[in-house]
Amino acid sequence: MSNTAFGTANEDNANLSKSDSKAVRRRSLALLGSLIRPVRLRFWLTIATVVLSQAARVAGPALIAFGIDHALPALRAGNSLPLVLAGVAYLIAALAAAGLTALYVTSTAALSQAMLLDLRLWVFRHTQRLSLEFHEKYTSGRIIARQTSDLEALRELLDSGVSSLASGLLFMLFTAVTVFALDWRSGLVVLAAAVPMFFLARWYQKHSQMAFRQSRVVSARLIVHFIETMTGIRAVKAFRKERENAGRYGELAEDYRRATVRSINLNGVFQPGLVLIGNVCVAAVLLFGGFRVLTGDLAVGVLLALMLSTKRFFQPVDQMAMFYNSFQSAQAALEKVSGLLEEVPTVRPPRNAVELRDARGAVEFRNVEFRYGTGPLIIPTLNLAIPAGQTVALVGQTGAGKSTLAKLIARFYDVSAGSVMLDGVDVRQLATADLRRNIVMVTQEAFLFSGSVADNIALGRPEAPREEIEAAAKAVGAHEFIMELPEGYDTDVNKRGGRVSAGQRQLISFARAFLARPAVLILDEATSSLDIPSERLVQSGLAGLLRGTDGTGPAADSPAADGTSRRTARTALIIAHRLSTVETADRVLVVHDGQVVEDGTPDELIGGNGRFARLHSAWKDSLV
Amino acid sequence: MAKQSSFFRSVSRLYPHVKPVLPRLFLGLLSALLASVVALAIPQVLRGLINDSLGPGATVEAVWGSAGLILALGVAEAVLVALRRTFVINPATTVETRMRVSLYGHLQDLPVSFHDRWGSGQLLSRAMTDLNFIRRWMAFGAIMLVVTTLTVVIGVIVMFTMSWQLALIFLAAAGPVMVYGFRFRTRFSKVARRSQDQAGDLATTVEESVHGIRVLKAFGRSREALETFNGQAEELRQTEIAKARHQAVFSMVVTLLPELALGAGLVTGIMLAASGQLSIGSLVAFFATAAVIAAPVEFSGMLLAMALTAKTALDRHFEVMDSQNTITGPADPRRPADVKGALSFNNVTFAFDDAPDKPVLEDVRLDICPGETMALVGITGSGKSALLQLVPRLYDVTAGSIELDGVDLREFSVEELRTLVAVAFEDTTLFSSSVRDNVLLGVVSEDTDTREKILAEALDTAQAHFAYSLPEGLDTLIGEEGLSLSGGQRQRLALARAIAAAPAVLVLDDPLSALDVNTEELVENRLREVLAGTTTLIVAHRPSTVALADRVALLEDGHIAAVGTHAELLAGNGHYRHVIASLETEPRDLDSELSALDDAEEVSR
Ligand SMILES: Nc1ncnc2c1ncn2[C@@H]1O[C@H](COP(=O)(O)OP(=O)(O)OP(=O)(O)O)[C@@H](O)[C@H]1O
């Protein structure tokens, strides 16, 4: 791990140092290898079909030769059997060639699609696993670039490369044998051509590697910019950023073009270079053979055969160049993909998880310190205990660290020091499933996925039946507006929930959390865009949920609430700027610069003369 | 045949793009043709040379001469191959880049309603994968298709000169191949299109899964997300395999039929030769030619598939390019002589594209005086944001009109209008650049000092002083590629951005929702000064925000139900009290509230 190109670090750099270059190349090849391994049988079968179909194809001309050389004289002599034989054999060869061709076309596709699917899922799973810390700097655009244009490069290699390589190599092998059989001295001349070819290939490899890397880097940049523009299109338009964007995109597109042209031009030297070497070699064999014909060492017929074979020997070189080209391209792409796969999530599930199916919901911060990455300390030493069932309101200035505290409980990030405990168990000791079942957070941004309203709510608990989804929506007061949508619960909310208003988005996210019924519920300004009546509805729904007396029909028998001991109350952490929410809490924490500066019941704090009292009176004033 | 013209119609749409580079493409084609001619000629020349010049008693010079000739031909082949690339690559990539840039430009132009419908993955796959493919097809596929077709045609003609009977047999195979080719074309195009669309959807899913990663993590739903993705990826795989199967069958037909014809030709030819109707020389020459065109014929399956894929890619490209931008300025835009900022909504009706029969706003009438601050109040989903977005023409009114200083918004040039109007959206979008660039986004002035002053002013008004203490101060990179900020910090920057633009009309969509009470108060105090001379339309959910406004408009059921000061509405409008008043010190009297609601139907004019 000592090299600087580990993971996605240095990803945007195309000019790697020698050792880095070697390292990324190795990991790219390793990735290719591990993709082939599960499908190796199919891989070899595909190659076998290619070879066989090639053989069937070669049989055709041989049969024609047989027909002209043998069947024709035989027919003249009155024997039609050889002709029939030749005809039937030709028929069989044609059928075999056609069948095998079809087979290898489908087989290649099956092979390449299996590998692509494998890699797609692998990348997807891995990006889901990576922590927020990673996502915050990597951007969605890059991940999309990895999943689309990089995979496309691999696909090109798999679709065309393998078969041409296999058949080409085999073809060359056979012709080489022929050449050697005819005249080993000329064979040596042909072999000698491998030396300049090797150097040419070396040269090409070195330069094209850089070119393709460059091309990957630039195309990712292009994609990042594209995605950013399209997701922020409203702001782009409102602030007339179009021209600036077009300029930037034009530059990037031109960079991309230049990178592409550079790689194609390299191939444009490589491929004709190989052809040239081949042709020069043919001329050399002719020269060499010609003199020996003069001295009588070589028969003219042999020379002719030799020349034709030599010429044929170099025919697949074209294809090989193409293969090498796509190989280099795919390799550069896999370097990036493997880098992404190499990233280790900083928030990892534990090796030996402590089981905690149904937590009571006691949360504790013990000597917690936290900073984002290597940034400044956001939370300096925090000790805090929230007993199970308590409703805690978290207030404080913007940027005070409220969301950060909440995200630590939900283990979006791991603490830099100390520990966060749930029921006395460090959250780092909990299996992901247990953690997520017990702690659910409604984030500040109400994100909806494209898909129906019901699907979006069901994200809270995918196995929930429709009645429970509707009950959750009713509980937060979202049912009415959902029913007014054209297709009710089945209405597609469009990308990012663009089909519904901001407040409606918050209601839907709220219903999600409602459906999940966790032991600890964290609400990060979950009602900030709501009007006051809706907020009130949400609050009463929330109060019901938190007391365990929501009475929303069948949902009340959720796993956490069933059995003999009906749960008493859930723990809730509510971040809100509107203090109406806060008044209903059991306890208020005032956060300032990452520290809890006041702690008490709402009444106590309002009665005092601290920050909260001031805040509260300011808020009261603001209401009229 | 209608279908066939559609292939040419699709491809012909490339023509305007390709026109300037046509000569070079043609030269590329010529080089490719010559290269294949030379490649074919070399064996013939070799045979001729060896048989004629290098026979017994040949001279040293003859050997040198022959080798020289072969060398020259070989060099020529290599040079022609290289030439083909040089001729074609630059034009093809230039066309590709130009199309890519114009697609992007067009996408930026297209109205928001278009983007509501289209996932960014779909658009991305058009901009990257499709155009890459089109480029490769132009540089390789199309040229090879022409070369191959020519080779086959010439080959068949040559075959006719050798033996018309055999050539006819060979040609007989062409009939079924062509018929099958038509069927293949329709089927394959359909599948190719499906696979491209599915790939686009897959990219959209990836994008969503990354943007929504917090939600997925918060609920621990990565597995479900993976399953959805798996389902889609699996569908794509199936489509790709179906595509390959079509291609396989076509390759089979295209290999089999000519081969069968040749087999029949072999038998017939030998019988003809045996009966003396055909010379052995012609027979040999016939099959030699057949061997030459066998490879191109087989190749044609791949080339045809490539052409069809390029066609569907082109269709997808032009599908977007053909979408009309409905929000454009007139040819001769007007603007008021003096922009004061009087904004009036005249009987505005607005319905979203996907729900045309359910207008969100109906017959909205509202006048905002220059310099006035008007708060817009209404319950969730009442259409406040929709109304606001009409002002910078992110959407256009369905009926009625909005006028700025007496000029219909649609008579302004769009760019001008958006300079006059600045917006802060309810969900903040910050771009990946420095704090400075983000805040100064809408500022027209080029002067550095002025800009710095505006920046400082705007940050101060929005209480965004935290920006100075970021790691690199105002040059800190934020946005998706930069530092993440807290919700309130983002919102304040977005507010600062709107203020910095110093517009005639300021449109603020619930701009203080993520701020705590203290900060809110500070912002409001400063904002009040700034807003004094600016016409402002501000969505408010809280009384504190309403306090900023001179008057309040209440939006109810798509109408402006009442306009007045906060106190007036509070006193006279039950619905208003219902929406905005959170203090319920005295018990509510619902009945009188409801009757008050009816009284308040006095619509402003
Ligand atoms: N992902 C992040 N990476 C780096 N710094 C961050 C990140 N998220 C927040 N911060 C910083 O940490 C500090 C606390 O942020 P946090 O989001 O916890 O504030 P908050 O109290 O929730 O504020 P708000 O009320 O505005 O949402 C802020 O200074 C913010 O800029």
Ligand SMILES: Nc1ncnc2c1ncn2[C@@H]1O[C@H](COP(=O)(O)OP(=O)(O)OP(=O)(O)O)[C@@H](O)[C@H]1O
């Ligand atoms: N793209 C769209 N297509 C169809 N209907 C939409 C679209 N966007 C919003 N709507 C609907 O139009 C109505 C008004 O939405 P709008 O966003 O204007 O509400 P709002 O008043 O701003 O609400 P909020 O206070 O929650 O932000 C809502 O009922 C919403 O469901």
Ligand SMILES: [Mg+2]
């Ligand atoms: Mg926050």
Ligand SMILES: [Mg+2]
């Ligand atoms: Mg809104």
